[in-house]
Ligand SMILES: Cc1cc2nc3c(=O)[nH]c(=O)nc-3n(C[C@H](O)[C@H](O)[C@H](O)COP(=O)(O)OP(=O)(O)OC[C@H]3O[C@@H](n4cnc5c(N)ncnc54)[C@H](O)[C@@H]3O)c2cc1C
C-alpha cells in the first residue's frame with residue numbers, strides 16, 4: 001500500500017491551522033499515489049482534537065495519547081511517528097513546516113531510511129515535489145529516490161482541507177520511558193500574545209530597523225490591533241532583541257501569506273521577502289524611495305514612518 | 318573537550334542566484350562563495366565552548382576542492398585544524414551524514430555544532446539526521462534571549478552551559494523558547510540569534526595558513542554517492558509586478574478599501 005501519514009499538531013485543544021494545510025497536502029498526495037490518508041495525533045489528554053481530526057475523511061486517525069507525550073521531544077515523538085508509519089503502511093510521512101517538524105522529521109527520515117523534501121510547496125507526482133532553494137529565488141522540482149518519503153509542507157501553499165466521512169480512531173498505547181532518552185526536557189516559556197499568530201492572521205503588520213528603537217514597535221502593535229492583525233519583524237530587530245525571535249519573518253523565520261501585509265521600516269532584503277512575498281496585498285512604508293521592498297509592494301508610500309503610521313492608525317480607528 | 322563544527326561552502330547570500338537557461342542548475346560564473354552564515358555562527362559558538370572548557374576545535378567540511386578557502390576562514394577565526402571530505406558535487410544530507418559519521422568515528426568529539434540550515438539548498442536536515450544516525454542527543458535551533466547588540470555579547474561567553482557530562486541550552490520553538498538538557502556527546506544546531514561571529518584577524522589569517530587540513534575523498538569514504546534527493550528541474554518563482562506609489566495615507570486607505578478591498 002502507498003499510504004500517506006500526516007502528523008497533525010495541536011495546541012490548546014485545537015488542530016493547528018498549519019496542520020490543516022498539511023492534511024490538504026495529504027489528501028492531494030493520497031489521490032496521486034492511489035493510497036489512503038492516515039493522520040497521527042500525539043499528545044497527552046488529546047480530548048476534542050481527536051474529533052476534529054476525524055472530520056477530513058482519513059482512512060484512520062492514529063492517536064498516541066500518553067503522559068510521556070505531554071511535551072514535544074524529538075526522540076519520543078520520533079518513536080510515535082515511526083510506529084504510526086508502520087501501523088498505517090505509509091510510504092510518505094509528512095507534517096506542516098514548524099519548529100517541531102524541522103527538528104523531528106529528519107530523524108524520522110533516518111529511522112525509515114527515507115529521503116526527505118523540506119518545505120514542499122506543491123505536489124508534482126507520487127514522488128516529485130516543488131520546494132524552494134536559495135531563499136526562494138529558485139523553485140526546484142525534486143524527486144525522492146527511496147521507497148519511503150518524508151516531507152515538511154509549507155502551510156501557506158495549501159488551503160484548508162475538504163471535510164469527508166468520519167474517520168475511525170486507532171489508539172496506540174505506546175509509552176516512552178522519558179528517563180531513557182538522551183535529551184531531557186527542562187522547561188518551556190511561551191510568548192503570550194492576545195494577537196493572532198502571523199502565520200494564520202488575515203492581516204500582518206511587520207516592522208524593521210526603521211523603527212529606530214524598541215519602544216517604537218508599539219506603533220506596529222497599535223496598527224495591527226486596529227485591523228485585528230498579527231505582528232511580525234525583520235531579522236534586524238529580532239537580533240537587536242527588540243522583539244522575540246518568534247516574530248521573525250523570512251527565509252529562516254516564519255513564512256506568512258496574509259491577505260494584507262504591511263512592511264514598515266523594512267528594506268526588503270531577499271531573506272525577508274522569502275517569508276512574505278506570497279501575501280495577497282503588500283503595503284510598504286519606507287523613507288527610501290529605492291528600498292527593494294517597493295519592488296514587491298502593491299502600494300508603496302515613501303515617507304517617514306513616524307509621520308504617517310500614527311496618521312494611519314487614527315484614520316482606521 | 319573536543320568540539321567539531323561542520324561548515325558548508327555556499328553562494329554568497331547577498332547575491333541573487335540566476336537559473337541556467339535549461340533549468341538544470343544555477344549560473345556559477347564569477348560566483349562568490351562564503352561559509353554558510355549559520356555555520357559561521359556554529360564556528361563562533363564552538364570557539365567559545367573550546368575556550369571556556371579548553372580543548373580542541375576541529376572544523377569539517379564536505380565539499381569541492383575550493384572549499385578549502387572556507388575551511389581556512391574557520392581556521393583564521395581560531396579553529397585548530399580542518400578535515401576536508403572532498404566531493405566533486407554537493408552531496409545530499411544522507412551522504413553528507415555518512416561522510417560526517419566517518420569523521421566522527423575517527424575524531425570522537427564530545428560535541429558537534431552545525432548550522433540549522435544551509436542557505437543554498439534550504440533543507441535543514443543534516444543536524445537532526447546526524448544526531449539520529451549517531452544515536453546522540455540533539456538540541457536544535459539553539460539561541461539566546463539577550464540582544465546580540467548588548468553587553469553580554471561583548472563578553473563572548475558561550476550560551477551552551479556544559480557541566481557534569483551534560484549540556485543545557487535554550488532553543489527557539491514556534492511561540493516561545495524551550496530549555497533542554499542533553500547528555501554528551503551531543504549534536505547542537507544554531508539559530509541566527511546565538512552570537513555575532515568574529516572576523517578573522519590578520520594574525521589569525523597568517524596562522525591559519527600553517528594549520529593542518531586533512532583531506533579525504535568522498536568516494537573512498539562512501540563509495541556510491543548518488544543522491545536520494547534528485548533535483549530534476551529549477552524554475553524562477555512567480556514574479557510579483559511592482560505596484561504603485563501612493564502619495565499619502567488618505568490615498569492608501571482609499572485604495573485598500575475600494576481597490577484591493579482588504580480592509
Ligand atoms: C542567512 C541569513 C538569513 C536571514 N534570514 C532573515 C529572515 O528570515 N528574515 C529577515 O527579515 N531577515 C533575514 N536576514 C537578514 C536580511 O538580510 C536583512 O539584513 C534584514 O532583513 C534587514 O532588516 P531591516 O529591513 O529591518 O533593516 P534595514 O535593512 O536596516 O532596513 C531598514 C529600513 O528602514 C528604512 N527607514 C529608516 N528610517 C525610517 C523612517 N523613519 N521611516 C521609514 N522608513 C525608515 C530604511 O530606509 C531601510 O530601508 C537573513 C540574513 C542572512 C545572512
Ligand SMILES: Nc1ncnc2c1ncn2[C@@H]1O[C@H](COP(=O)(O)O)[C@@H](O)[C@H]1O
Nearest residue numbers: 323324379431432434435440441442443
Ligand atoms: N557539505 C556539508 N559539509 C559540512 N557541513 C554541512 C554540509 N551540508 C550541510 N552541513 C551542515 O549541516 C547544516 C544543515 O544543512 P542542511 O541540512 O543542508 O540545510 C549546515 O548548516 C552545516 O552546518
